[in-house]
Amino acid sequence: MTLNDYLILSAIIFAIGLVGVIRRKNLLMLFFSTEIMLNAVNIGLVAVSKFHQDLTGQMFAFFIIAIAASEVAVGLGLLILWYKRRGDINLDTLQSMKG
């Protein structure tokens, strides 16, 4: 297995997440797609770390996991608040101003 195989896999998974972010209108699905993209980047970083024999990639993957965890906590709190107020998590109804 070479570095390129892992990077191609990482790019494919990132593209899946990107397609999700572009085409989904359900806010919960947007969160899932963001998780997928963060994980794709993690795979790429760890692969580079392994094939360059350098720990920096793993360090960055570690911090990305921490950021993803805190993003989920705050984002899900906001989402629950929004759902209690509107009863809907559709991206199209997120706007409250007419224009």
Place this chain on the structure above:
Amino acid sequence: MFEIVAFYLFAFLTIGMLGITVFTNNALYALSSLAAGMIFISAFFFLLDADFLGVVQIVVYTGAVMALYAFGMMFFDSMSEVKEKIANPRLKFVLSGMIALLVVIIFVAPLIGADAQKGLYPVHPEYGNVQDVGVVLFTKYLIPFEVAAVMLLVSMIGGIILASKKMDTNLSELSEEEIDALQEENTAKGSK
């Protein structure tokens, strides 16, 4: 040989699971297939000799993040499908074009900064991965580690405060009339 078989097996499984997550309309299917995909992704970390990160991936993603999503989905009407109407295909076209441009810039960037790839913290094979990660994390990356800890604390408090508003009214302790009054109040507030 073992690595090649494992790589392709887990690659197809991961892509399949994450594809289900992105393309399904059912939120519960999306949640469970995302959890499965996260576990399969940790297999790549084990294949790449990053044992510590693989364990962290399983513990954090399927243990904490997925549990958080599962609890969060109890607040939503998760079985109802969100009607997703694509109103503006031109917007998608512009977004895709801009992302393609961004990808080109990313691929050109290493040609400009080619000498930036130097070994900063080389791997010590005699240490083992966990000890190696610990040494680097608690010496060179101590400040970012502490900042990440503060960030997690802040997000935990923020999540609790955001999600726990109006949790003082417990529906199971109220009578039917009180629940009806509360719901009418909520709908009146929502339509305003």
